Amino acid sequence: MNRRFAAFAALAIPLLLSACASVGGPTVKIDVDPGADFSRVRTYSWVARPDGGTPLMQQRIVDGIDARLQAKGWRLAPNGDIHVSAHVSSTEKESQSAYYSRVGYLGWGGFGPPAPNTAAPTDTYEIGTLVVDMVNAQSKRSAWRGTASGTLHDDPAQMNALLQSALDKMFAGFPPGSK
Numbered sequence: 001m002n003r004r005f006a007a008f009a010a011l012a013i014p015l016l017l018s019a020c021a022s023v024g025g026p027t028v029k030i031d032v033d034p035g036a037d038f039s040r041v042r043t044y045s046w047v048a049r050p051d052g053g054t055p056l057m058q059q060r061i062v063d064g065i066d067a068r069l070q071a072k073g074w075r076l077a078p079n080g081d082i083h084v085s086a087h088v089s090s091t092e093k094e095s096q097s098a099y100y101s102r103v104g105y106l107g108w109g110g111f112g113p114p115a116p117n118t119a120a121p122t123d124t125y126e127i128g129t130l131v132v133d134m135v136n137a138q139s140k141r142s143a144w145r146g147t148a149s150g151t152l153h154d155d156p157a158q159m160n161a162l163l164q165s166a167l168d169k170m171f172a173g174f175p176p177g178s179k
Contacts, residue, residue: 026150026166036143038175045080052088068171083135126152146170
């Protein structure tokens with residue numbers, strides 16, 4: 001019995017922890033122009049740096065994107081093959097946790113009017129979105145777009161971890177067609 005439980009726990013606990021780690025993580029979406037040829041791209045330039053968030057977060061975004069592009073062999077140049085822009089926005093959302101103070105019906109042996117509901121508490125939170133666009137400098141056609149969104153935190157360390165996770169997901173298969 002104890003061996004079965006130990007084997008179950010050895011399998012279930014890492015699975016549970018990985019599921020918990022993914023909850024609240026950034027949602028990343030990528031859109032690519034199927035006609036874009038990234039095999040010839042060697043340089044990039046910034047045309048619009050992030051304009052939302054704090055100056056430190058803006059710099060972290062630029063540094064994070066630079067690091068990932070340069071890891072792919074691209075280099076920053078004044079008139080690059082690809083023009084990069086990044087935009088940041090945030091939206092306040094509300095969630096309600098419904099609960100009931102009474103169950104069933106009032107009076108007459110359960111055949112009376114329904115029990116009144118208690119007002120649901122409302123929690124507000126902020127969703128941040130990062131959009132990274134890449135445009136071919138010669139054709140002026142959009143080549144690639146990555147978006148990442150997630151729940152923002154007050155703690156700078158948590159925000160940096162969220163950003164790094166989003167950028168890792170965003171640039172995981174970059175450039176398109178690479179192995």
